[in-house]
Amino acid sequence: MRVGKIPGQVVRLAIVLIASLVVLLLVRARFVPESFGETGHYRADVVPAIAAQPIRYAGMQACAECHDDVAEVKASSYHRGLTCEGCHGAAADHVEDPVEATPAVPSGRESCLRCHEYLGARPTGFPQIIETIHNPMEPCAGCHDPHEPTPPAVPGECSACHRAIASTKSVSHHWSLDCETCHLTPQKHRENPRAHLPEKPVAREFCGRCHDRAAESAATVPRVDMADHGGRYPCWQCHYPHDPEGHS
Amino acid sequence: MNPLYEHLESALQRVSGFIYPNEVELHWGLLVVIYPYITGLVAGAFILASLEKVFRVKEVEPTYRLAMLTALAFLIVAPLPLLAHLGHPERSFEIFLTPHFKSAMAMFGFVYAWYLMVVLLLEIWFEYRADLIAWRKQSRGLKKLLYWILSLGSKNTSPEAIAFDRKAVYAITLIGIPSAFLLHGYVGFIFGSIKANPWWSSVLMPIVFLFSAIVSGIALVLLLYYITSMVRRKTPDMPCLNKLATFLLIALIVDLSLETLDFIHRLYESEESIEILRRLIFSKLFLSLTIVQLLLGTIGPILMLAFARFSRLPDEMKRLVYFVAAALVQVGIFSTRWNVVIGGQLFSKSLRGLTYYKLELGGVEGLLFGVALLVLPFVILYVLVKVLPPWEDTRPSEST
Numbered sequence: 001m002r003v004g005k006i007p008g009q010v011v012r013l014a015i016v017l018i019a020s021l022v023v024l025l026l027v028r029a030r031f032v033p034e035s036f037g038e039t040g041h042y043r044a045d046v047v048p049a050i051a052a053q054p055i056r057y058a059g060m061q062a063c064a065e066c067h068d069d070v071a072e073v074k075a076s077s078y079h080r081g082l083t084c085e086g087c088h089g090a091a092a093d094h095v096e097d098p099v100e101a102t103p104a105v106p107s108g109r110e111s112c113l114r115c116h117e118y119l120g121a122r123p124t125g126f127p128q129i130i131e132t133i134h135n136p137m138e139p140c141a142g143c144h145d146p147h148e149p150t151p152p153a154v155p156g157e158c159s160a161c162h163r164a165i166a167s168t169k170s171v172s173h174h175w176s177l178d179c180e181t182c183h184l185t186p187q188k189h190r191e192n193p194r195a196h197l198p199e200k201p202v203a204r205e206f207c208g209r210c211h212d213r214a215a216e217s218a219a220t221v222p223r224v225d226m227a228d229h230g231g232r233y234p235c236w237q238c239h240y241p242h243d244p245e246g247h248s
Numbered sequence: 249m250n251p252l253y254e255h256l257e258s259a260l261q262r263v264s265g266f267i268y269p270n271e272v273e274l275h276w277g278l279l280v281v282i283y284p285y286i287t288g289l290v291a292g293a294f295i296l297a298s299l300e301k302v303f304r305v306k307e308v309e310p311t312y313r314l315a316m317l318t319a320l321a322f323l324i325v326a327p328l329p330l331l332a333h334l335g336h337p338e339r340s341f342e343i344f345l346t347p348h349f350k351s352a353m354a355m356f357g358f359v360y361a362w363y364l365m366v367v368l369l370l371e372i373w374f375e376y377r378a379d380l381i382a383w384r385k386q387s388r389g390l391k392k393l394l395y396w397i398l399s400l401g402s403k404n405t406s407p408e409a410i411a412f413d414r415k416a417v418y419a420i421t422l423i424g425i426p427s428a429f430l431l432h433g434y435v436g437f438i439f440g441s442i443k444a445n446p447w448w449s450s451v452l453m454p455i456v457f458l459f460s461a462i463v464s465g466i467a468l469v470l471l472l473y474y475i476t477s478m479v480r481r482k483t484p485d486m487p488c489l490n491k492l493a494t495f496l497l498i499a500l501i502v503d504l505s506l507e508t509l510d511f512i513h514r515l516y517e518s519e520e521s522i523e524i525l526r527r528l529i530f531s532k533l534f535l536s537l538t539i540v541q542l543l544l545g546t547i548g549p550i551l552m553l554a555f556a557r558f559s560r561l562p563d564e565m566k567r568l569v570y571f572v573a574a575a576l577v578q579v580g581i582f583s584t585r586w587n588v589v590i591g592g593q594l595f596s597k598s599l600r601g602l603t604y605y606k607l608e609l610g611g612v613e614g615l616l617f618g619v620a621l622l623v624l625p626f627v628i629l630y631v632l633v634k635v636l637p638p639w640e641d642t643r644p645s646e647s648t
Contacts, residue, residue, distance in 0.1 A: 012400040024344070032346055041346070
């Protein structure tokens with residue numbers, strides 16, 4: 001089966017190889033969609049197919065065209081980043097027929113708690129409540145206008161917003177310390193919390209004011225040698241300041 | 249209670265420190281441990297086989313064909329753990345139809361196909377072609393047909409044709425060595441390039457993988473050669489075993505040096521992850537890394553091989569020591585894969601907490617399925633050895 005100067009075994013292998021390639025090309029022609037690769041590593045036809053699906057959401061601008069008064073209030077509130085349909089549900093049909101299709105109006109506590117129930121992973125200072133403690137059973141809208149959710153009165157205590165921290169601290173060795181012992185807090189923080197953040201300790205020496213061997217604090221306060229205790233780590237690497245002995 | 253919550257509750261009792269919710273459960277389990285272990289055996293067995301063809305190490309000639317068949321048997325099984333882990337194996341051929349050149353994982357199909365089709369199958373075919381023709385002549389019925397198909401109908405056993413086969417084997421082995429490096433270096437590359445994971449992200453990873461592959465491949469062929477000789481009631485060729493032991497010893501020392509270099513480099517760099525890695529090594533991985541991988545799987549075999557190789561032990565004793573050392577190396581290398589794959593997922597990206605991994609008995613990700621996948625290559629090898637006997641003393645072409 002020699003072809004010219006090509007040995008027979010190579011010819012046989014070449015036949016197998018060519019047959020495999022032909023099979024691959026046939027399979028490719030059968031299975032790869034025609035529009036694959038036109039606009040990227042995917043089937044281009046999928047874009048019009050997705051675009052052809054019925055539209056369910058109208059978008060915030062559509063709501064603002066009729067409800068401009070509500071949109072104006074919301075635009076200057078803490079909820080300015082939220083879309084209307086995030087709470088009221090998909091409303092494209094309402095835009096089409098405002099009388100027949102009316103969007104939902106959440107009335108209980110459940111939908112607010114999706115964002116405002118206490119969760120350790122949420123950012124510090126984000127308004128969070130423990131549902132069973134914060135005015136139980138009361139609908140949120142009784143006190144907070146969802147379009148302008150700033151509390152009706154400026155909170156008097158830190159625990160009004162930082163409930164979880166306050167609860168943790170209350171049963172820790174730091175129970176007797178005021179929040180302001182460690183956090184110098186501008187008065188305006190209570191009115192506009194994010195624009196005026198409280199200060200936090202930044203160095204180990206701050207803890208050393210009470211806990212260093214040379215500190216002038218009560219004799220019952222635990223002491224360490226700040227020079228060699230914990231190496232170069234800040235104290236809060238190991239001791240959570242709101243519960244320094246880790247009871248919670 | 250919802251069974252998912254129940255599962256989460258029991259899982260959360262095993263984690264320590266702070267970990268993100270999506271890190272409690274490991275995504276890559278036993279199957280992903282088996283995958284690099286098996287590809288490593290393939291690459292290692294092939295590199296051992298190439299010693300005889302390219303570097304003319306005559307002593308290891310008796311293991312050449314066995315090593316090639318071993319590489320093939322394990323290569324056939326290599327993608328199965330991945331297919332089982334990912335699910336929907338019937339869709340896997342699509343990566344060949346629409347190749348994605350920017351994705352390392354999507355290119356695996358091509359690396360695999362190249363190695364299987366262009367390197368292993370071709371080399372085995374050229375190596376066995378004359379024998380296949382001879383076996384076809386000696387056989388009848390279905391067996392004759394099988395050998396006819398395997399030889400692709402080839403009939404030419406002239407000295408020129410056989411000389412061409414030898415040249416072809418040499419050329420393919422030359423291509424095969426970088427290909428074997430590519431195959432297993434690729435697996436290391438996948439882990440080494442995950443920059444968000446400090447346990448994996450290291451440029452040394454492909455090299456460390458490669459040398460551990462060579463170690464495991466040599467050890468496996470040594471074990472198989474010893475066991476098959478025992479089963480066939482033949483005395484294993486002692487110069488061959490001695491040479492294998494020497495190569496295994498050298499590969500182990502290089503592997504240990506590279507791992508130590510990687511370790512010292514991490515310690516010296518002392519990045520922010522070093523603290524959690526220290527906790528990982530001393531708690532979750534203490535048994536599998538320090539005891540099994542380092543002491544039992546590396547230092548132990550190095551001492552045993554060095555002692556047996558350069559002492560005046562009787563041959564029977566030497567063989568026994570080699571056998572035990574090679575078996576320990578297998579356990580050690582499996583442990584290495586375990587420590588890389590499982591270890592890399594046991595700590596949180598927050599670098600503040602550790603999670604756990606509990607191997608299940610049943611199911612696709614379970615122990616039994618894993619064991620079945622590890623046994624399967626030996627079953628395939630048994631069939632291959634029956635169809636293509638690799639033994640020197642059963643070569644028909646020698647007599648023709």
